[in-house]
Amino acid sequence: MDDAQLADLGVLLFIPYRHMEDRIFRALQAAGFDDWTLAQCRVFQRVAPNGSRLTDLADQAQMTKQSTGVLVDQLERLGYVRRAPDPTDGRARLIVIEKRGRRAVDVAKAAADEILSEWKSYLGTRNFALLQQILGQLREITDPYSH
Numbered sequence: 141m142d143d144a145q146l147a148d149l150g151v152l153l154f155i156p157y158r159h160m161e162d163r164i165f166r167a168l169q170a171a172g173f174d175d176w177t178l179a180q181c182r183v184f185q186r187v188a189p190n191g192s193r194l195t196d197l198a199d200q201a202q203m204t205k206q207s208t209g210v211l212v213d214q215l216e217r218l219g220y221v222r223r224a225p226d227p228t229d230g231r232a233r234l235i236v237i238e239k240r241g242r243r244a245v246d247v248a249k250a251a252a253d254e255i256l257s258e259w260k261s262y263l264g265t266r267n268f269a270l271l272q273q274i275l276g277q278l279r280e281i282t283d284p285y286s287h
Contacts, residue, residue, distance in 0.1 A: 167251035192233030
């Protein structure tokens with residue numbers, strides 16, 4: 141594979157992600173969640189169901205702890221998340237999703253399901269399953285947070 145083909149593969153992986161991200165963000169806005177930015181959403185989407193520490197969010201978002209903290213502060217003021225004591229470490233705090241944030245997650249999940257259904261219809265069940273399998277395999281060696 142030459143350099144152009146390698147670059148094209150990266151773009152081919154990136155374009156569907158950006159398409160999905162854009163459609164989900166627009167669905168959130170249409171559902172009334174129009175008071176946050178894409179940067180805030182990118183941090184929010186990394187909050188684990190049982191909460192996340194700020195340092196983990198910063199690592200996953202590939203941002204400084206300070207920048208992530210500013211975005212979390214904003215999300216907290218907007219009612220999407222709150223800080224709570226970490227039950228496993230009394231000194232630490234967790235970022236947890238609030239009721240408003242859970243409603244936004246539901247909208248995002250519905251939009252994602254719609255997109256994936258469209259892709260499955262377009263690619264066919266077999267190719268769609270193969271795509272998921274291959275990307276899942278790649279995640280094993282590319283995503284340090286998949287475990």
